[in-house]
Amino acid sequence: MLKRLSIPSNRDISEDVLNNLKFFSSVNIVIGYLRSTINSFTASAPFGPYLLPPVDMQDLFKKKGEI
Structure with a gap:
């Protein structure tokens, strides 16, 4: 899959x-899409669906900027 x-550059x-x-x-959009896709792909797995844990992207970028 490719998204x-x-x-638009004219804005x-x-x-x-x-x-x-x-x-x-x-x-945030990509992470939400990945969470949904992984959940769908693993829904019929023997161990049940896997849901990626929530990520505070603002905090992650802030910490990454400090490094």
Whole structure:
């Protein structure tokens, strides 16, 4: 499966908003999609469905920025 997220270049978007969309919002969308996909794929597994644990992306990026 392949998903492509794109932001139209003809929009008047500030650099801060664009960075937020690229790094925070898009990662949250992908993580949500992965959680759902993995849950669906493992739903009929012998051990039951697997659900990725929730991740606080804002905290993760903050900690990553401190390194």
